[in-house]
Amino acid sequence: MRYTAPSTTAEAVNLLASNPDGARILAGGTDLLVQLRAGIIAPELLIDIKHINGLRDIVAEDGGLRIGAAVSGAELGEHEAARALWPGVVEAAELIGSTQVQGRCTIVGNLCNASPAADSVPAMVAAGAIARVIGPNGSRDCAVGEIPVAPGRNSLAPGEFITSILLPARVEHASDAYLRFIPRTEMDIAVCSAGVSLKLDKSGICVAARVALGAVAPTVLLVEEAADALIGTTLDEAALADLANACAQASAPIDDKRGTVEFRTEVVGVLAKRAALIAKARALGETS
Amino acid sequence: MSKIHVTTTINNDPAEFLCEAEDTLLDVLRDTLRLSGAKEGCGSGDCGACSVTLDGRLVCACLVLAAEVEGAKIDTIEGMSDGENLHILQKKFLEHAALQCGICTPGILVASKALLKKNPDPTESEVRLWLAGNLCRCTGYDKIINAVMDAAAEMRGLE
Numbered sequence: 290m291r292y293t294a295p296s297t298t299a300e301a302v303n304l305l306a307s308n309p310d311g312a313r314i315l316a317g318g319t320d321l322l323v324q325l326r327a328g329i330i331a332p333e334l335l336i337d338i339k340h341i342n343g344l345r346d347i348v349a350e351d352g353g354l355r356i357g358a359a360v361s362g363a364e365l366g367e368h369e370a371a372r373a374l375w376p377g378v379v380e381a382a383e384l385i386g387s388t389q390v391q392g393r394c395t396i397v398g399n400l401c402n403a404s405p406a407a408d409s410v411p412a413m414v415a416a417g418a419i420a421r422v423i424g425p426n427g428s429r430d431c432a433v434g435e436i437p438v439a440p441g442r443n444s445l446a447p448g449e450f451i452t453s454i455l456l457p458a459r460v461e462h463a464s465d466a467y468l469r470f471i472p473r474t475e476m477d478i479a480v481c482s483a484g485v486s487l488k489l490d491k492s493g494i495c496v497a498a499r500v501a502l503g504a505v506a507p508t509v510l511l512v513e514e515a516a517d518a519l520i521g522t523t524l525d526e527a528a529l530a531d532l533a534n535a536c537a538q539a540s541a542p543i544d545d546k547r548g549t550v551e552f553r554t555e556v557v558g559v560l561a562k563r564a565a566l567i568a569k570a571r572a573l574g575e576t577s
Numbered sequence: 578m579s580k581i582h583v584t585t586t587i588n589n590d591p592a593e594f595l596c597e598a599e600d601t602l603l604d605v606l607r608d609t610l611r612l613s614g615a616k617e618g619c620g621s622g623d624c625g626a627c628s629v630t631l632d633g634r635l636v637c638a639c640l641v642l643a644a645e646v647e648g649a650k651i652d653t654i655e656g657m658s659d660g661e662n663l664h665i666l667q668k669k670f671l672e673h674a675a676l677q678c679g680i681c682t683p684g685i686l687v688a689s690k691a692l693l694k695k696n697p698d699p700t701e702s703e704v705r706l707w708l709a710g711n712l713c714r715c716t717g718y719d720k721i722i723n724a725v726m727d728a729a730a731e732m733r734g735l736e
């Protein structure tokens with residue numbers, strides 16, 4: 290295996306394109322190094338993207354924030370503007386691994402690793418985040434939800450990698466939240482999870498919503514029926530019951546050591562309800 | 578294939594070494610530089626026994642490639658005491674008997690020092706959350722948490 294740390298995206302694209310089967314991108318390495326050690330992957334070349342200009346930066350863009358692919362969870366968590374703009378995305382990213390893992394892990398890595406239980410992904414999908422993909426044919430923008438296609442598999446073409454994530458601008462009276470269920474209090478893999486982003490009008494009625502679920506299907510689910518259950522309501526009990534119902538209907542989880550189908554199907558609705566109420570309180574400025 | 582030459586700073590001293598692309602920072606610290614304070618527990622970032630700081634950021638040395646630390650600043654448990662004078666955290670761990678077999682202790686001390694630098698006055702919950710990635714199979718954690726809280730208080734000059 291060889292290691293290289295290019296200083297430009299063009300160089301990285303060339304390296305990746307000229308080693309189509311044998312090269313892997315290294316950012317935080319918290320999944321990559323584990324897979325290397327376990328012998329799951331055996332690349333010929335590692336391309337460390339942390340020295341590429343701008344990839345460790347968080348910059349304002351059109352009222353939103355562009356998060357570089359090499360920004361760590363800890364750096365994102367310490368970014369006041371990110372916390373204020375998309376608190377649900379930041380709280381989800383901060384749930385990835387331990388303090389030590391937070392020092393290295395990235396939301397782009399979390400996304401590309403394509404685990405159904407990835408914490409930052411439902412929150413990013415609810416936020417309508419956009420991934421910027423670069424490859425031999427130039428760069429393109431892609432909805433975050435289109436990146437994972439199956440457990441452990443993503444939609445990136447050979448030679449492509451993600452350079453940044455755009456968290457869009459946020460209008461007034463809008464916010465987001467993310468919750469997951471784990472059997473312990475910290476540092477575990479989500480049994481199921483829910484991200485909710487919503488916008489209220491001046492009277493507190495929900496006028497737009499996005500609800501994304503994690504670990505209840507092979508990939509993250511964006512559930513339109515769940516969003517419809519919230520829109521036009523004040524998130525009263527009936528609306529929340531409809532939301533939970535829509536989440537349960539959309540879920541197609543597996544039984545495994547972490548949870549049963551029945552448990553995941555029921556709990557994911559409870560999480561969505563609670564996340565919706567947190568997002569609402571944040572949108573009203575009642576809590577941060 | 579030729580080895581990779583890396584120049585870095587470890588515990589404020591300049592250091593350089595040769596490594597293979599697949600060598601982790603932990604491999605080099607322990608086997609090349611003979612700094613064996615950081616321990617290998619799981620080798621997959623779950624146990625925290627290999628905790629070090631990399632440019633001030635707490636990381637697992639088993640999840641960092643040695644080649645990545647070119648130009649970086651690394652601090653390990655070996656740099657914690659001032660010669661024979663133990664760091665307050667080290668003294669408090671002895672005072673509170675916050676260790677038994679000792680394998681997890683270097684990692685927990687490094688992690689605790691990083692916490693108190695960022696947050697000199699943590700709550701017990703904050704200490705427990707911060708140290709959730711440092712596993713200890715002996716103590717049951719209470720003594721560790723008490724030692725860190727006590728050290729934090731002393732470092733704030735309240736005692």
